[in-house]
Structure formats: C-alpha cells, structure tokens
Amino acid sequence: MRTKYDNKLAYLLMSPVLVYLLAVMVLPFGWALYLSFTNKVVGMPAVFTGLSNYAELVRDSLFWKATWNTILFTAAAVFFKTVFGMVMGLVLNEKIVFRNLFRVLLFLPWTIPTIVSVFTWQWIYSDVGGVLNFLLLKLHVIDRPLGWLATPDLAMFSVILVNVWRGIPFMGIAILAGLQTISKDIYEAAMLDGAGAIKRFIHMTLPSVKEVTIMAAVMTTIWTLNDFEIIWLLTRGGPSNGTQVLSTLSYTIGFLNMSLGKAIAIAIMTMPPLILLINYVTKRSLTSGD
Amino acid sequence: MKTWIKKSVAVSLLTVLAAGCSGGNGGTAGGTGDGGKPTLTLWMKKQLFEDQNTMIAERAKQFGEENNVNVNVEIIAYEDFYPKWTAAIESKSVPDVSFFGYQEIGQFYGKGVLEDLSGSISELESANGEIVANTKKAVTFDGKQYGVPFWTETQVLYYRKDLLEAAGFTAPPATWEEFREMAKALTDTSKGLYGAGMGYGKGNSDAEFLTRGIIWSYGGSVDTEDGSDVIADSPETVQAASFIRDIFMTDKSVPPSALGWDDSGNNKAYLSGQAAMIFNTGSVLASLKKDNPDLYEKTGIAPYPAGPKGQFIPGISNYLGIFKDSKNKELAQSLIEYLLDDEWYKTWIEKGAPLTAPVYAELSKEPIWQDEKNKAFVESVEGFYFLGHPGEYNPKAGEAFNLRIVNDMFQKLLLEPSYTPEAAVKELDAKLQEIYGN
Numbered sequence: 250m251r252t253k254y255d256n257k258l259a260y261l262l263m264s265p266v267l268v269y270l271l272a273v274m275v276l277p278f279g280w281a282l283y284l285s286f287t288n289k290v291v292g293m294p295a296v297f298t299g300l301s302n303y304a305e306l307v308r309d310s311l312f313w314k315a316t317w318n319t320i321l322f323t324a325a326a327v328f329f330k331t332v333f334g335m336v337m338g339l340v341l342n343e344k345i346v347f348r349n350l351f352r353v354l355l356f357l358p359w360t361i362p363t364i365v366s367v368f369t370w371q372w373i374y375s376d377v378g379g380v381l382n383f384l385l386l387k388l389h390v391i392d393r394p395l396g397w398l399a400t401p402d403l404a405m406f407s408v409i410l411v412n413v414w415r416g417i418p419f420m421g422i423a424i425l426a427g428l429q430t431i432s433k434d435i436y437e438a439a440m441l442d443g444a445g446a447i448k449r450f451i452h453m454t455l456p457s458v459k460e461v462t463i464m465a466a467v468m469t470t471i472w473t474l475n476d477f478e479i480i481w482l483l484t485r486g487g488p489s490n491g492t493q494v495l496s497t498l499s500y501t502i503g504f505l506n507m508s509l510g511k512a513i514a515i516a517i518m519t520m521p522p523l524i525l526l527i528n529y530v531t532k533r534s535l536t537s538g539d
Numbered sequence: 540m541k542t543w544i545k546k547s548v549a550v551s552l553l554t555v556l557a558a559g560c561s562g563g564n565g566g567t568a569g570g571t572g573d574g575g576k577p578t579l580t581l582w583m584k585k586q587l588f589e590d591q592n593t594m595i596a597e598r599a600k601q602f603g604e605e606n607n608v609n610v611n612v613e614i615i616a617y618e619d620f621y622p623k624w625t626a627a628i629e630s631k632s633v634p635d636v637s638f639f640g641y642q643e644i645g646q647f648y649g650k651g652v653l654e655d656l657s658g659s660i661s662e663l664e665s666a667n668g669e670i671v672a673n674t675k676k677a678v679t680f681d682g683k684q685y686g687v688p689f690w691t692e693t694q695v696l697y698y699r700k701d702l703l704e705a706a707g708f709t710a711p712p713a714t715w716e717e718f719r720e721m722a723k724a725l726t727d728t729s730k731g732l733y734g735a736g737m738g739y740g741k742g743n744s745d746a747e748f749l750t751r752g753i754i755w756s757y758g759g760s761v762d763t764e765d766g767s768d769v770i771a772d773s774p775e776t777v778q779a780a781s782f783i784r785d786i787f788m789t790d791k792s793v794p795p796s797a798l799g800w801d802d803s804g805n806n807k808a809y810l811s812g813q814a815a816m817i818f819n820t821g822s823v824l825a826s827l828k829k830d831n832p833d834l835y836e837k838t839g840i841a842p843y844p845a846g847p848k849g850q851f852i853p854g855i856s857n858y859l860g861i862f863k864d865s866k867n868k869e870l871a872q873s874l875i876e877y878l879l880d881d882e883w884y885k886t887w888i889e890k891g892a893p894l895t896a897p898v899y900a901e902l903s904k905e906p907i908w909q910d911e912k913n914k915a916f917v918e919s920v921e922g923f924y925f926l927g928h929p930g931e932y933n934p935k936a937g938e939a940f941n942l943r944i945v946n947d948m949f950q951k952l953l954l955e956p957s958y959t960p961e962a963a964v965k966e967l968d969a970k971l972q973e974i975y976g977n
Binding site: 290291292293375376377378393394395396397398399400401404484485486487488489490503504505506507509 | 621622624625628629646647650651652728731739740741742794795796797798799801807808811813938941942947950951954955
C-alpha cells in the first residue's frame with residue numbers, strides 16, 4: 250500500500266528532472282514563444298507586436314517556397330532512405346562473402362562527421378575535377394560538366410542525394426535488426442510451398458519489418474525536417490532560393506538579418522508537424538513496450 | 540502547492556544553479572580571471588596565412604604579460620562570426636575586442652552596441668602616422684569613428700597573360716565592354732576554359748562587391764543618395780544588370796557552375812585553369828606564389844575595368860572594435876593600440892601581402908608594395924567607394940549587403956530567361972525600399 254511518505258519521496262526524486270525540464274525546455278520555449286510575438290532584433294529591446302511576425306510570414310512568398318522545399322526535401326529523402334535502407338538491410342541479412350566488411354563499409358556514411366562528408370560531396374559535385382562529372386562524361390551521359398549546385402532543380406536533387414547517402418545506414422540498421430528476428434523456418438516452409446522470392450518478400454518479410462520500418466521512417470522524417478548542415482554547407486539555400494528550407498530561412502533571418510522574433514516565429518511554425526510525429530513515435534513505441 | 544513540494548523544487552533549482560555557476564570560466568566576457576587579473580577576450584578573423592594568426596596570438600600574449608592581464612585570443616573563421624556576435628550581444632557576454640568588416644560596423648552601430656573609438660584613432664595617428672582617410676570615413680557616423688582600421692583588401696582583376704596574348708590581346712581590359720569582349724574570345728568550352736570566373740552562389744560576398752563595382756561604373760546604384768530614398772530602379776542599373784546577364788546568358792563566358800560558387804569558387808576556377816579572368820583579393824596571388832609558381836608568372840594583375848561613368852572599386856576594409864558591454868574598455872583600447880603599433884604592425888601586414896594591405900599611408904610606400912603585382916592592392920585604397928554609394932555609407936547599406944539581396948536578384952536573373960533586367964531591378968528596388976523603411 251502506498252503511503253504519504255512514498256508519494257513525497259516519489260515527488261522528491263522526480264523534482265530534479267522536473268526542474269531540469271523546466272530550466273532547459275519549458276522556460277526557453279516559453280521565452281522563445283513570447284519573442285515570436287515581438288519585433289525582437291539583436292541588440293534592441295523586444296516590443297510586443299502580437300501576430301505581426303506570423304502575418305508577415307504568411308504573406309511572404311519566400312516562406313511558402315521554403316515550406317514547399319522543406320516538404321519536397323523531406324518526402325523525397327525519407328522515401329529513398331527507406332527504399333535503399335530496405336535493400337541494404339536485405340542484402341546484409343544474407344550470408345554473403347565479407348558480410349562483416351560490407352556492414353562496416355555501408356554504415357560508414359552515418360559515422361563520418363557531416364562537415365567532412367559535405368566537403369567530400371562538394372568535390373564530387375565540382376565541375377573541375379569532380380568525380381561525378383568525370384564519370385558521366387566518360388560514360389557519355391553528358392557532353393559537358395554540369396553545375397550540380399548551380400540550378401535550383403539540380404541543387405535540390407544534389408542536397409537530397411547527400412541526405413539520402415547519409416541516412417541510408419540508419420534505416421538499414423533498423424530494418425536489419427527487424428529482419429534478424431524473423432525465423433528462418435518460416436521461409437523454409439514457404440519455399441517448400443513454392444513461394445518465390447518476391448512473394449516471400451511481400452507476404453512475409455514486409456509484414457515482419459513493417460513496424461520497425463515505420464518507426465525508423467518517422468524518426469528519420471523528424472531529423473530530415475530539421476536538417477540544416479547539409480543544405481547550408483552545400484548551397485546556403487540557393488541558387489535563387491531553390492534549396493531554401495525552413496531551417497536555413499530561419500537561420501538567415503535570425504543570424505544574418507538579426508530579426509530574432511521573425512526567425513523564432515518560423516521555428517515555431519515548423520513545430521506542429523514535428524510534435525505530431527514525435528507524439529506518433531512516442532505512442533507507438535510505448536504501445537509496443539506494453 | 541504543498542510546502543514540501545515547494546521545498547523540493549527550491550532545493551533542486553538551487554542545486555542546478557550552483558552546478559551551473561561553478562563550472563569554470565567558460566564565458567567569453569571579460570572580467571577577472573586567475574589571481575584577480577582581468578581577462579581580455581579578442582575575437583580575431585582567421586587569416587589565410589598561418590603566420591599572421593600566430594603573430595596575433597603572440598602579440599596578445601605579450602600585451603598580457605606587459606600589462607598583467609590574461610588575454611584570451613579566439614581565431615574565428617569569418618562565416619562563424621555572425622552567430623557568435625548575435626549570441627554575445629544578446630547574452631551581454633561580448634568579447635572585449637572584436638574584428639569587424641566595415642559593413643558590420645555600420646550594422647552594429649545602427650543597433651547602438653559599439654563604442655566610439657575616435658580617441659584611439661587620434662592617438663594612433665599621433666604615434667604612428669596618418670591612417671588612410673577613406674578607411675576612417677567608412678566607419679564614421681555623426682562625426683565619430685566606431686572601429687579602428689586594421690587592414691584593407693582590394694579586389695583586382697587577375698588575368699592569364701599567356702591566354703590573352705594567344706588570343707591577340709596585348710593589355711588587360713580597361714573597360715567593362717573590353718572585359719566582355721575578351722571573356723568571350725577566351726572562352727573555349729571544348730577545353731573547359733571560360734573567359735570570366737564570376738561566382739554568384741548564394742551568400743557569395745565577392746559577388747556583392749563586384750556587382751556593386753559594375754553597377755556604380757554604369758552610373759547606377761543599389762542604395763540611396765540621401766540615406767533614405769532608394770534610387771536602384773534606374774536605366775543605369777538596368778544597363779549594368781543587362782551587361783552581367785549578357786556575359787552569362789548570351790556569351791556563355793562563365794562556367795555553368797558559377798551560380799553555385801561560394802567565395803572560394805573563383806579562386807578554384809582560376810587556380811585550376813578553368814577561368815582566364817577573375818576578380819579577387821590578394822588571396823589568389825598569395826596561393827599562386829606559394830603553390831604554383833608557373834601560373835604565378837603567367838598571371839597579370841590590373842585594377843577594375845572602368846564603365847561609362849569611370850572606375851569604381853568597392854572598398855573592403857577591416858577593423859577592430861569594442862562593444863559597449865565590454866567590461867574592460869580601457870584595456871581593450873590599449874590592446875587595439877598595441878596591435879596597431881607601426882613597428883609590429885608592419886611585419887604583421889607584410890606577412891599577409893598582398894591580401895592584407897596597410898592602413899597607415901606611410902607603410903604603403905614600403906618596397907613590398909612597389910612590386911609590380913602588389914601595387915594595385917594599395918593604390919586602389921585611396922579611391923575606394925563604399926556601400927551606400929552615391930550616398931554615404933550607412934547601417935541600412937550594410938544590412939542590404941549582409942542580406943545579399945543583390946546576389947539573390949542576380950541568381951534569379953541569370954537562371955530565368957523570362958526574367959528581364961528591368962523586372963529584376965524593380966524587384967531589387969522594392970526589397971531595398973523595405974530595408975530603408977520606405
């Protein structure tokens with residue numbers, strides 16, 4: 250039976266966490282929310298302006314362009330990371346030669362610091378000595394080097410490619426973990442019943458890793474929505490705002506234009522989808538835990 | 540709330556605060572350090588030449604020993620300064636002395652966070668000789684200077700003497716029209732060679748200066764005459780925009796990747812032999828001399844070409860400044876004066892030649908600046924034009940520069956064939972009006 254003393258002890262033990270959450274999350278978030286309702290500029294006092302930042306953003310075509318780019322970037326990157334992550338998981342689950350070596354090599358992109366991989370990709374995309382243009386020229390796919398970061402569409406493709414390259418290992422690990430829980434006996438039984446590889450994949454593998462794939466995809470969606478470094482280091486949101494996403498726009502307005510109120514308003518506006526996704530992950534993982 | 544809950548929360552909060560307060564002296568602000576000695580913090584821009592970075596750190600250390608203070612030097616890459624300044628100003632945890640470009644001095648002066656340093660400039664001039672007037676002018680607001688000139692950089696034309704000669708040109712272009720003609724003649728896409736290496740990647744600061752230089756030389760502007768009425772939308776600005784567009788879209792004299800280049804893009808294009816002519820500061824020449832003597836010999840240096848209204852060279856000057864929230868203002872001023880002592884300064888500036896040029900008029904007469912390739916870097920300083928032209932430099936002009944709206948406009952103009960120079964300049968004008976609050 251729980252006593253009054255137990256309750257007090259529970260609250261006492263919990264209080265450091267509550268204070269921590271209050272200090273590092275609730276108060277800064279509350280302060281940020283307040284600033285988004287002000288005309289706060291670096292070095293100047295904040296003056297309450299109500300919803301003016303939000304109204305300005307809603308009227309600003311650049312904000313909508315950044316919103317669309319964020320959706321496009323996230324959707325495309327998550328889709329390809331999931332597809333290639335599945336392929337990676339399936340391949341690494343097979344008894345291939347040098348399997349452990351391949352596992353290490355394929356997980357490398359995830360472990361390399363972003364700045365290093367971005368600089369490497371800058372070289373890959375370069376039109377002078379860049380390996381991508383070199384290969385495409387040799388294969389006669391193109392007749393002169395392409396500016397991979399010089400037109401909005403190609404630049405968007407390029408930043409998505411880097412994000413996908415970096416993100417595949419996470420999806421691969423997650424799906425591989427799911428695949429390793431499937432009993433080999435089920436596959437053997439299915440093979441005896443005459444089920445082909447495609448049928449086995451659709452009716453046995455996919456349902457078995459569905460949960461883990463969805464969870465990993467939602468997690469990676471949250472990270473991709475917040476991705477800043479790859480785009481900032483490769484294109485700074487250009488050319489012609491072709492890769493401008495909400496995180497880079499918020500940074501530009503906050504740190505270069507020094508309009509903190511407006512920059513925070515952008516960050517606040519990106520929160521509802523993130524909260525929904527986090528809520529989904531939390532609910533699903535807790536349910537699985539039960 | 541029950542008393543015991545309040546007590547628990549209070550105890551925990553105090554524990555957290557105590558833990559936070561006891562954690563070393565990781566702040567950037569001044570104040571007192573070990574043994575009651577004051578601590579000065581200097582934020583210095585990372586220079587291309589490591590010798591210059593080392594010299595700054597050693598000089599600051601020497602200042603600390605002579606004045607019984609701790610000097611904490613942070614060498615910071617230029618692109619990392621804005622987030623650091625922003626956080627420092629907001630938290631009032633500012634460095635005592637910081638590097639600034641003149642455009643930032645204007646922007647921060649507008650926010651009222653910088654200290655008047657007119658006194659330091661007068662003292663430095665009495666002790667070491669005259670500082671080039673133009674560099675002081677760029678940071679003078681209401682008759683007071685808010686930064687101490689530290690060094691200047693000049694964009695010049697780099698051209699391949701061998702390629703120009705092979706194409707039948709005996710001298711570098713004297714006008715923008717000649718530049719266009721030569722760039723077209725030098726372009727040979729089958730060899731991957733382009734006449735002009737003009738980068739317009741987002742955030743590219745070289746392009747912001749170069750474009751202004753071209754627009755001014757055609758009689759246009761991207762600012763005001765009187766500090767309030769924007770005069771960008773003019774036939775002259777349109778003419779300059781058309782000129783740049785033609786080099787890219789009609790002549791195709793620029794590598795297609797140039798719209799994605801950052802500030803290092805044109806350096807790489809020239810060093811790799813992709814571009815025959817580029818505009819850059821002395822960084823390229825220094826790299827050539829060190830790493831590619833053959834190309835160094837084939838390289839010619841010339842000042843900016845002239846337009847119909849003459850030659851306009853955008854000034855790039857760099858400063859040391861003090862934030863109003865600095866806790867050691869007097870020591871900070873002494874440190875600045877110590878760093879600008881002409882004897883030490885002469886060695887420091889020459890270590891970075893020709894990228895860093897001196898602010899003392901007398902030092903520009905030193906032999907190193909009489910070298911054929913270095914001359915243009917100091918001779919241009921007297922004729923610098925600054926942001927805000929034809930009006931005086933002002934904080935709004937600095938803001939327009941820092942937002943890179945000119946660059947953004949050109950990216951769109953050079954990507955969309957249906958977007959005309961007239962429409963681009965109109966849109967640019969409208970954005971500038973917003974900045975100037977019209």
